[in-house]
Amino acid sequence: AQSVTQLGSHVSVSEGALVLLRCNYSSSVPPYLFWYVQYPNQGLQLLLKYTSAATLVKGINGFEAEFKKSETSFHLTKPSAHMSDAAEYFCAVSDRGGSYIPTFGRGTSLIVHP
Amino acid sequence: DADVTQTPRNRITKTGKRIMLECSQTKGHDRMYWYRQDPGLGLRLIYYSFDVKDINKGEISDGYSVSRQAQAKFSLSLESAIPNQTALYFCATSAQPSGGFENEQFFGPGTRLTVL
Numbered sequence: 253a254q255s256v257t258q259l260g261s262h263v264s265v266s267e268g269a270l271v272l273l274r275c276n277y278s279s280s281v282p283p284y285l286f287w288y289v290q291y292p293n294q295g296l297q298l299l300l301k302y303t304s305a306a307t308l309v310k311g312i313n314g315f316e317a318e319f320k321k322s323e324t325s326f327h328l329t330k331p332s333a334h335m336s337d338a339a340e341y342f343c344a345v346s347d348r349g350g351s352y353i354p355t356f357g358r359g360t361s362l363i364v365h366p
Numbered sequence: 367d368a369d370v371t372q373t374p375r376n377r378i379t380k381t382g383k384r385i386m387l388e389c390s391q392t393k394g395h396d397r398m399y400w401y402r403q404d405p406g407l408g409l410r411l412i413y414y415s416f417d418v419k420d421i422n423k424g425e426i427s428d429g430y431s432v433s434r435q436a437q438a439k440f441s442l443s444l445e446s447a448i449p450n451q452t453a454l455y456f457c458a459t460s461a462q463p464s465g466g467f468e469n470e471q472f473f474g475p476g477t478r479l480t481v482l
Contacts, residue, residue: 295456295473352463358408
């Protein structure tokens with residue numbers, strides 16, 4: 253079964269600084285990969301997804317992620333953090349050709365300081 | 367209007383009570399899911415359904431049951447609630463994968479359940 257690791261349960265940045273949230277998966281075959289965001293008191297919503305069309309994926313709100321097969325990683329970045337980016341971020345992975353049931357990482361809480 | 371709705375949004379109950387959480391969707395998706403979220407543990411899958419007649423256990427189904435009343439409705443029941451079922455519960459939907467491409471999930475707003 254797939255597993256996904258998000259390094260760091262909390263990441264703290266200053267407003268305007270680079271945001272980097274890490275996600276690594278365990279699979280020899282590149283899976284489908286997703287990043288979701290959860291704002292306070294809300295459900296999850298999709299930020300971006302990788303389905304093999306391009307290794308650099310652009311999402312909403314200025315976020316992007318790069319699929320690196322050699323590193324089995326799909327890290328999420330944003331050049332300049334905004335206060336409104338403060339939220340919980342989840343990486344998810346699902347196998348190709350299987351049931352497509354995603355496995356979620358434990359989440360990373362992004363804290364943005366003024 | 368929201369595509370995926372959950373009722374109730376908040377519920378406090380006592381140990382041993384039977385509780386039902388309901389989920390409705392207007393996205394026309396065949397696939398529906400129930401997750402629970404606990405701090406530091408992410409989302410864990412309780413049950414999922416690929417269509418009305420196809421219901422499957424997830425990784426943490428013990429103590430839970432589900433009912434898929436229609437394509438648009440998927441309910442989660444706790445037959446006899448216990449305190450460690452206190453959590454945030456999410457319903458999600460997704461379309462059937464097509465053309466080899468996975469489809470993302472759409473989540474409801476969540477139900478915060480407290481079992482005393």
